[in-house]
Amino acid sequence: MNDSFFSHLEDSTVRELLARTPLQDAALVTVGPSLHIENYNDAARQLIRLLPLERIDQLLDEAAAKALRSCIADQQSRTVYEELDGVNYRLEILPHRDGALLAFLREDRAAYDGSLRVLHAKSMQYLGTLLADADQVDDPRLAAHLRRQCLRLYRLLAHSDFLHDPPLTEQLRLHHIDLSALCFDAVQAALQNGPAKGTKDITVTVPDQCDALVEPQLVRTALYNLLSNALRVTPMAGDITVTLHDDHTFFTISVADRGPGLHAETFQALLTGWQRSVSLEDYLALARQGAPLGLGLPLVHRIAQLHGGSLLLSPREGGGSTMHLILARLPESLADHNLRAPMILEDGYSLEEIEFSIFD
Numbered sequence: 429m430n431d432s433f434f435s436h437l438e439d440s441t442v443r444e445l446l447a448r449t450p451l452q453d454a455a456l457v458t459v460g461p462s463l464h465i466e467n468y469n470d471a472a473r474q475l476i477r478l479l480p481l482e483r484i485d486q487l488l489d490e491a492a493a494k495a496l497r498s499c500i501a502d503q504q505s506r507t508v509y510e511e512l513d514g515v516n517y518r519l520e521i522l523p524h525r526d527g528a529l530l531a532f533l534r535e536d537r538a539a540y541d542g543s544l545r546v547l548h549a550k551s552m553q554y555l556g557t558l559l560a561d562a563d564q565v566d567d568p569r570l571a572a573h574l575r576r577q578c579l580r581l582y583r584l585l586a587h588s589d590f591l592h593d594p595p596l597t598e599q600l601r602l603h604h605i606d607l608s609a610l611c612f613d614a615v616q617a618a619l620q621n622g623p624a625k626g627t628k629d630i631t632v633t634v635p636d637q638c639d640a641l642v643e644p645q646l647v648r649t650a651l652y653n654l655l656s657n658a659l660r661v662t663p664m665a666g667d668i669t670v671t672l673h674d675d676h677t678f679f680t681i682s683v684a685d686r687g688p689g690l691h692a693e694t695f696q697a698l699l700t701g702w703q704r705s706v707s708l709e710d711y712l713a714l715a716r717q718g719a720p721l722g723l724g725l726p727l728v729h730r731i732a733q734l735h736g737g738s739l740l741l742s743p744r745e746g747g748g749s750t751m752h753l754i755l756a757r758l759p760e761s762l763a764d765h766n767l768r769a770p771m772i773l774e775d776g777y778s779l780e781e782i783e784f785s786i787f788d
Contacts, residue, residue: 438524438525441522441524441529454469454531454532454533455469455471455472455474455517455531455532456468456471456529456531457476457532458524458527458528458530459528459530460526461500461526462483463484463497463527464480464481464482465478465479465482465484466480467480475512475532484496484530488510489510489511491508491596491598492508492519495519495521495598496521496528496530499522499523499528500526500527500528502761503523504523504758504759505522505523505736506521506597507519507520507521507596507597507733507734508521508596510532512532515534516534517533518532518533519533520733551581551585552585555578555585558574558578559575559578559579559777561574562574562575562578563575576788579777579782579785580785582777583782583783583785583786584723586782587723587724588723590727591723591727591730594730594734595734597758598762600646600734600735600764601643602641602642602758602762602763602764603642603644603763604639604641605639605644606637606639607634607642607647607672607674607679607681608634608635608636608637608672610644610648611670611672611681612634613648614648615630615632615655615670617652617784618655618656618659618784621780621781621787622655622656622659623660623787628659628662628664628667628668629668630667630668630670631668631670632670632671633671634671638672638674638679640674640679640755640757641757641758641760641762642735642755642758643734645779646731646734646735647731647735647753647755648779649731649779649783650727650728650731650753651683652783652784653725653727653728653783654681654683654728654751654753655668655683656724656787657685657724657725657751658684658685658687658751660687661685661687661688662685662687663686666685666686666687666748667686668683668684669684670682670683671684676757677756677757678737678755678756679737679754679756679757680752680754680755681752681753682751682753683751684748684750684751685750686744686746686747688748689743689744689747689748689749690749692741695741698726725739725751728751728753732755735755735756735758736755737756738754739753740752
Protein backbone atom coordinates (compact mmCIF):
# COMPACT_ATOMS: atom_id res chain seq x y z
CA MET A 429 0.00 0.00 0.00
CA ASN A 430 1.26 3.43 -0.91
CA ASP A 431 1.94 5.26 2.36
CA SER A 432 1.92 8.69 0.70
CA PHE A 433 -1.72 8.20 -0.21
CA PHE A 434 -2.70 7.94 3.47
CA SER A 435 -0.80 11.04 4.48
CA HIS A 436 -3.60 13.34 3.31
CA LEU A 437 -6.50 11.31 4.78
CA GLU A 438 -8.32 12.35 7.92
CA ASP A 439 -7.86 10.01 10.89
CA SER A 440 -11.62 9.47 11.28
CA THR A 441 -11.90 8.33 7.66
CA VAL A 442 -8.99 5.91 8.03
CA ARG A 443 -10.54 4.43 11.19
CA GLU A 444 -13.88 3.86 9.49
CA LEU A 445 -12.17 2.42 6.42
CA LEU A 446 -10.24 -0.06 8.56
CA ALA A 447 -13.47 -1.05 10.28
CA ARG A 448 -15.11 -1.83 6.93
CA THR A 449 -12.30 -3.66 5.13
CA PRO A 450 -8.82 -5.08 5.85
CA LEU A 451 -7.59 -2.98 2.87
CA GLN A 452 -5.77 -5.87 1.21
CA ASP A 453 -5.52 -5.04 -2.51
CA ALA A 454 -8.09 -2.25 -2.12
CA ALA A 455 -8.13 0.42 -4.85
CA LEU A 456 -8.57 3.76 -3.03
CA VAL A 457 -9.63 7.07 -4.56
CA THR A 458 -10.44 10.43 -3.01
CA VAL A 459 -12.71 12.88 -4.81
CA GLY A 460 -13.82 16.42 -4.13
CA PRO A 461 -17.41 17.70 -3.87
CA SER A 462 -17.56 18.11 -7.67
CA LEU A 463 -16.56 14.42 -8.08
CA HIS A 464 -13.16 15.28 -9.56
CA ILE A 465 -10.38 12.87 -8.58
CA GLU A 466 -7.95 14.33 -6.03
CA ASN A 467 -5.70 11.36 -5.27
CA TYR A 468 -5.46 7.57 -5.54
CA ASN A 469 -3.18 4.71 -4.60
CA ASP A 470 -1.29 2.44 -7.00
CA ALA A 471 -4.04 -0.20 -7.13
CA ALA A 472 -6.60 2.43 -8.14
CA ARG A 473 -4.30 3.88 -10.78
CA GLN A 474 -4.20 0.50 -12.50
CA LEU A 475 -7.92 -0.13 -12.06
CA ILE A 476 -9.66 3.11 -13.04
CA ARG A 477 -7.15 4.40 -15.64
CA LEU A 478 -8.22 7.98 -15.01
CA LEU A 479 -6.05 10.99 -14.23
CA PRO A 480 -6.30 13.42 -11.32
CA LEU A 481 -8.92 16.14 -11.90
CA GLU A 482 -10.98 13.86 -14.14
CA ARG A 483 -14.51 13.08 -12.90
CA ILE A 484 -14.93 9.70 -11.23
CA ASP A 485 -18.63 9.42 -12.13
CA GLN A 486 -17.76 8.78 -15.79
CA LEU A 487 -16.48 5.39 -14.59
CA LEU A 488 -19.43 4.49 -12.33
CA ASP A 489 -22.85 3.15 -13.17
CA GLU A 490 -25.94 5.20 -12.28
CA ALA A 491 -26.58 3.53 -8.90
CA ALA A 492 -22.99 3.93 -7.73
CA ALA A 493 -22.83 7.56 -8.89
CA LYS A 494 -26.08 8.30 -7.04
CA ALA A 495 -24.71 6.67 -3.88
CA LEU A 496 -21.53 8.75 -4.16
CA ARG A 497 -23.47 12.01 -4.48
CA SER A 498 -25.70 11.02 -1.54
CA CYS A 499 -22.66 10.24 0.60
CA ILE A 500 -21.21 13.68 -0.07
CA ALA A 501 -24.54 15.41 0.50
CA ASP A 502 -25.51 13.79 3.83
CA GLN A 503 -22.03 12.70 5.06
CA GLN A 504 -23.18 9.10 5.48
CA SER A 505 -21.21 6.07 4.25
CA ARG A 506 -22.57 3.85 1.50
CA THR A 507 -21.90 0.31 0.25
CA VAL A 508 -22.73 -0.51 -3.37
CA TYR A 509 -21.59 -3.02 -5.97
CA GLU A 510 -19.93 -2.05 -9.24
CA GLU A 511 -18.79 -4.03 -12.26
CA LEU A 512 -15.60 -2.88 -14.00
CA ASP A 513 -14.30 -4.73 -17.07
CA GLY A 514 -16.42 -7.76 -16.22
CA VAL A 515 -15.20 -7.98 -12.60
CA ASN A 516 -17.48 -7.37 -9.61
CA TYR A 517 -16.31 -4.98 -6.89
CA ARG A 518 -17.73 -4.00 -3.53
CA LEU A 519 -17.50 -0.24 -3.42
CA GLU A 520 -17.26 1.36 0.02
CA ILE A 521 -17.97 5.11 -0.14
CA LEU A 522 -17.01 7.13 2.94
CA PRO A 523 -17.28 10.87 3.65
CA HIS A 524 -13.91 12.63 3.50
CA ARG A 525 -13.60 16.36 4.03
CA ASP A 526 -16.06 17.95 1.56
CA GLY A 527 -15.89 14.97 -0.78
CA ALA A 528 -15.55 11.21 -0.41
CA LEU A 529 -13.16 8.29 -0.27
CA LEU A 530 -13.95 5.34 -2.55
CA ALA A 531 -12.58 1.85 -1.83
CA PHE A 532 -12.96 -0.73 -4.62
CA LEU A 533 -12.69 -4.29 -3.27
CA ARG A 534 -12.78 -7.16 -5.72
CA GLU A 535 -15.61 -9.61 -5.09
CA ASP A 536 -14.64 -13.13 -6.09
CA ARG A 537 -18.00 -14.61 -6.99
CA ALA A 538 -16.70 -17.25 -9.38
CA ALA A 539 -17.59 -19.95 -6.86
CA TYR A 540 -21.25 -18.89 -6.90
CA ASP A 541 -22.15 -18.49 -10.56
CA GLY A 542 -25.39 -18.96 -12.50
CA SER A 543 -25.33 -22.75 -12.23
CA LEU A 544 -25.28 -22.51 -8.45
CA ARG A 545 -28.16 -20.03 -8.59
CA VAL A 546 -30.20 -22.75 -10.34
CA LEU A 547 -29.04 -25.32 -7.77
CA HIS A 548 -30.11 -22.96 -4.98
CA ALA A 549 -33.61 -22.58 -6.44
CA LYS A 550 -33.97 -26.34 -6.97
CA SER A 551 -32.76 -27.06 -3.44
CA MET A 552 -35.27 -24.61 -1.93
CA GLN A 553 -38.06 -26.27 -3.89
CA TYR A 554 -36.96 -29.75 -2.78
CA LEU A 555 -36.70 -28.65 0.86
CA GLY A 556 -40.24 -27.30 0.67
CA THR A 557 -41.44 -30.73 -0.40
CA LEU A 558 -39.46 -32.45 2.37
CA LEU A 559 -40.88 -30.08 5.00
CA ALA A 560 -44.42 -30.82 3.83
CA ASP A 561 -43.71 -34.56 4.00
CA ALA A 562 -42.16 -34.26 7.48
CA ASP A 563 -45.43 -32.87 8.82
CA GLN A 564 -47.13 -36.14 7.78
CA VAL A 565 -44.80 -38.38 9.82
CA ASP A 566 -46.67 -40.10 12.66
CA ASP A 567 -43.78 -40.06 15.17
CA PRO A 568 -43.73 -36.49 16.59
CA ARG A 569 -40.04 -36.69 17.59
CA LEU A 570 -38.99 -37.92 14.15
CA ALA A 571 -41.16 -35.27 12.48
CA ALA A 572 -39.56 -32.52 14.58
CA HIS A 573 -36.08 -33.84 13.82
CA LEU A 574 -36.74 -33.95 10.07
CA ARG A 575 -38.18 -30.45 10.12
CA ARG A 576 -35.20 -29.06 12.03
CA GLN A 577 -32.70 -30.68 9.66
CA CYS A 578 -34.54 -29.29 6.63
CA LEU A 579 -34.59 -25.83 8.17
CA ARG A 580 -30.84 -26.03 8.82
CA LEU A 581 -30.29 -26.55 5.09
CA TYR A 582 -32.80 -23.81 4.34
CA ARG A 583 -30.87 -21.46 6.65
CA LEU A 584 -27.57 -22.25 4.93
CA LEU A 585 -29.04 -21.62 1.48
CA ALA A 586 -30.75 -18.40 2.59
CA HIS A 587 -27.53 -17.05 4.13
CA SER A 588 -25.40 -17.93 1.10
CA ASP A 589 -27.93 -16.39 -1.29
CA PHE A 590 -28.03 -13.15 0.70
CA LEU A 591 -24.24 -12.93 0.81
CA HIS A 592 -23.97 -13.59 -2.91
CA ASP A 593 -26.47 -10.95 -3.96
CA PRO A 594 -27.11 -8.47 -1.12
CA PRO A 595 -29.41 -5.50 -1.63
CA LEU A 596 -28.25 -1.90 -1.67
CA THR A 597 -28.89 0.24 1.39
CA GLU A 598 -31.39 2.22 -0.68
CA GLN A 599 -33.30 -1.01 -1.41
CA LEU A 600 -33.88 -1.93 2.24
CA ARG A 601 -37.34 -1.59 3.78
CA LEU A 602 -36.25 0.80 6.51
CA HIS A 603 -38.66 1.48 9.38
CA HIS A 604 -38.43 3.17 12.75
CA ILE A 605 -38.27 0.61 15.56
CA ASP A 606 -37.27 0.56 19.22
CA LEU A 607 -33.87 -1.17 19.32
CA SER A 608 -34.19 -1.63 23.09
CA ALA A 609 -37.39 -3.65 22.66
CA LEU A 610 -35.81 -5.58 19.80
CA CYS A 611 -32.86 -6.58 22.02
CA PHE A 612 -35.20 -7.87 24.73
CA ASP A 613 -37.29 -9.79 22.18
CA ALA A 614 -34.19 -11.32 20.58
CA VAL A 615 -32.85 -12.50 23.94
CA GLN A 616 -36.19 -14.10 24.84
CA ALA A 617 -36.26 -15.86 21.47
CA ALA A 618 -32.70 -17.09 22.01
CA LEU A 619 -33.53 -18.48 25.47
CA GLN A 620 -36.66 -20.21 24.20
CA ASN A 621 -35.08 -21.68 21.06
CA GLY A 622 -31.45 -22.13 22.14
CA PRO A 623 -29.68 -25.18 23.60
CA ALA A 624 -32.11 -27.56 25.31
CA LYS A 625 -29.78 -28.50 28.19
CA GLY A 626 -30.34 -25.79 30.77
CA THR A 627 -30.77 -22.03 30.48
CA LYS A 628 -27.81 -19.71 30.41
CA ASP A 629 -27.81 -16.31 32.04
CA ILE A 630 -28.23 -13.45 29.54
CA THR A 631 -28.17 -9.93 30.97
CA VAL A 632 -29.65 -7.10 28.89
CA THR A 633 -28.58 -3.50 29.47
CA VAL A 634 -30.32 -1.04 27.15
CA PRO A 635 -31.84 2.46 27.31
CA ASP A 636 -35.55 2.75 28.15
CA GLN A 637 -36.16 3.46 24.47
CA CYS A 638 -33.91 3.76 21.42
CA ASP A 639 -35.56 4.74 18.14
CA ALA A 640 -33.63 3.70 15.02
CA LEU A 641 -34.27 3.55 11.29
CA VAL A 642 -33.38 -0.01 10.25
CA GLU A 643 -34.58 -3.03 8.30
CA PRO A 644 -36.13 -4.86 11.31
CA GLN A 645 -35.96 -8.40 9.92
CA LEU A 646 -32.28 -8.08 8.95
CA VAL A 647 -31.22 -6.58 12.30
CA ARG A 648 -33.18 -9.29 14.13
CA THR A 649 -31.44 -11.92 11.98
CA ALA A 650 -28.05 -10.43 12.84
CA LEU A 651 -28.84 -10.47 16.57
CA TYR A 652 -30.06 -14.08 16.43
CA ASN A 653 -26.77 -15.12 14.82
CA LEU A 654 -24.65 -13.30 17.41
CA LEU A 655 -26.70 -14.78 20.26
CA SER A 656 -26.49 -18.26 18.71
CA ASN A 657 -22.70 -18.02 18.60
CA ALA A 658 -22.58 -16.79 22.19
CA LEU A 659 -24.83 -19.62 23.40
CA ARG A 660 -22.74 -22.24 21.62
CA VAL A 661 -19.36 -21.16 23.03
CA THR A 662 -20.37 -20.10 26.56
CA PRO A 663 -20.26 -22.87 29.22
CA MET A 664 -23.27 -23.38 31.46
CA ALA A 665 -21.64 -21.45 34.32
CA GLY A 666 -20.78 -18.54 32.04
CA ASP A 667 -22.77 -15.37 31.51
CA ILE A 668 -23.76 -13.58 28.30
CA THR A 669 -24.48 -9.86 28.14
CA VAL A 670 -26.29 -7.76 25.56
CA THR A 671 -25.81 -3.99 25.70
CA LEU A 672 -27.04 -1.16 23.50
CA HIS A 673 -25.33 2.21 23.20
CA ASP A 674 -26.41 5.25 21.16
CA ASP A 675 -23.81 7.98 20.58
CA HIS A 676 -26.19 9.88 18.25
CA THR A 677 -24.09 8.87 15.22
CA PHE A 678 -24.00 5.09 15.57
CA PHE A 679 -26.04 2.50 17.48
CA THR A 680 -23.85 -0.27 18.93
CA ILE A 681 -25.35 -3.58 20.04
CA SER A 682 -22.70 -5.63 21.85
CA VAL A 683 -23.03 -9.35 22.59
CA ALA A 684 -20.40 -10.65 25.04
CA ASP A 685 -19.76 -14.37 25.62
CA ARG A 686 -17.57 -16.49 27.90
CA GLY A 687 -16.09 -18.66 25.19
CA PRO A 688 -12.39 -19.30 24.53
CA GLY A 689 -12.07 -15.97 22.74
CA LEU A 690 -11.28 -15.15 19.12
CA HIS A 691 -7.99 -13.77 17.82
CA ALA A 692 -8.29 -10.74 15.54
CA GLU A 693 -6.73 -12.64 12.61
CA THR A 694 -9.17 -15.52 13.01
CA PHE A 695 -12.08 -13.09 13.20
CA GLN A 696 -11.06 -11.38 9.94
CA ALA A 697 -10.71 -14.78 8.26
CA LEU A 698 -14.17 -15.84 9.44
CA LEU A 699 -15.76 -12.74 7.90
CA THR A 700 -14.82 -13.94 4.41
CA GLY A 701 -17.43 -16.72 4.57
CA TRP A 702 -17.31 -19.29 1.77
CA GLN A 703 -14.36 -17.50 0.19
CA ARG A 704 -12.18 -18.58 3.13
CA SER A 705 -9.34 -20.87 2.07
CA VAL A 706 -7.70 -22.83 4.89
CA SER A 707 -6.20 -26.27 5.19
CA LEU A 708 -8.23 -29.11 6.70
CA GLU A 709 -5.94 -29.12 9.73
CA ASP A 710 -6.46 -25.40 10.35
CA TYR A 711 -10.21 -25.78 9.84
CA LEU A 712 -10.44 -28.61 12.39
CA ALA A 713 -8.31 -26.61 14.83
CA LEU A 714 -10.75 -23.69 14.57
CA ALA A 715 -13.66 -26.07 15.13
CA ARG A 716 -12.02 -27.49 18.28
CA GLN A 717 -11.59 -23.93 19.57
CA GLY A 718 -15.31 -23.29 19.20
CA ALA A 719 -14.95 -20.77 16.37
CA PRO A 720 -18.22 -20.05 14.51
CA LEU A 721 -17.31 -21.53 11.12
CA GLY A 722 -20.55 -20.99 9.23
CA LEU A 723 -21.83 -17.98 7.30
CA GLY A 724 -23.34 -16.30 10.37
CA LEU A 725 -20.57 -13.77 11.02
CA PRO A 726 -20.19 -12.78 7.33
CA LEU A 727 -23.98 -12.35 7.23
CA VAL A 728 -23.98 -10.12 10.33
CA HIS A 729 -21.09 -8.09 8.91
CA ARG A 730 -22.91 -7.55 5.62
CA ILE A 731 -26.13 -6.54 7.39
CA ALA A 732 -24.14 -4.01 9.42
CA GLN A 733 -22.53 -2.63 6.25
CA LEU A 734 -25.94 -2.21 4.61
CA HIS A 735 -26.86 -0.04 7.60
CA GLY A 736 -23.70 2.05 7.24
CA GLY A 737 -21.86 0.24 10.01
CA SER A 738 -19.67 -2.77 10.66
CA LEU A 739 -19.10 -5.81 12.87
CA LEU A 740 -16.18 -5.44 15.26
CA LEU A 741 -14.53 -7.71 17.81
CA SER A 742 -12.96 -6.98 21.18
CA PRO A 743 -11.73 -9.26 23.99
CA ARG A 744 -13.98 -9.48 27.04
CA GLU A 745 -12.50 -8.77 30.44
CA GLY A 746 -12.38 -11.99 32.40
CA GLY A 747 -12.39 -14.18 29.30
CA GLY A 748 -14.42 -14.48 26.14
CA SER A 749 -15.19 -12.16 23.23
CA THR A 750 -17.53 -9.28 22.53
CA MET A 751 -19.09 -8.78 19.11
CA HIS A 752 -20.14 -5.20 18.34
CA LEU A 753 -22.93 -4.79 15.77
CA ILE A 754 -22.62 -1.15 14.69
CA LEU A 755 -25.46 0.54 12.81
CA ALA A 756 -25.34 4.11 11.50
CA ARG A 757 -28.09 6.62 12.18
CA LEU A 758 -29.52 6.64 8.66
CA PRO A 759 -31.17 9.74 7.16
CA GLU A 760 -34.94 10.02 7.28
CA SER A 761 -34.99 10.31 3.48
CA LEU A 762 -34.37 6.53 3.26
CA ALA A 763 -37.41 5.60 5.38
CA ASP A 764 -40.13 3.42 3.87
CA HIS A 765 -43.40 5.11 4.84
CA ASN A 766 -45.66 2.53 3.21
CA LEU A 767 -47.99 0.59 5.47
CA ARG A 768 -46.39 -2.68 6.45
CA ALA A 769 -48.00 -5.92 7.60
CA PRO A 770 -46.56 -7.92 10.51
CA MET A 771 -43.39 -9.80 9.63
CA ILE A 772 -44.24 -13.04 7.80
CA LEU A 773 -41.57 -14.83 5.82
CA GLU A 774 -42.42 -15.74 2.23
CA ASP A 775 -42.12 -19.49 2.78
CA GLY A 776 -44.18 -19.57 5.97
CA TYR A 777 -41.34 -20.43 8.40
CA SER A 778 -40.74 -18.16 11.34
CA LEU A 779 -37.41 -16.38 11.52
CA GLU A 780 -36.83 -17.85 14.99
CA GLU A 781 -37.38 -21.41 13.77
CA ILE A 782 -34.95 -20.92 10.88
CA GLU A 783 -32.12 -19.12 12.69
CA PHE A 784 -32.18 -21.32 15.82
CA SER A 785 -32.56 -24.60 13.90
CA ILE A 786 -28.81 -25.14 14.42
CA PHE A 787 -29.52 -26.24 18.01
CA ASP A 788 -30.63 -29.78 18.81
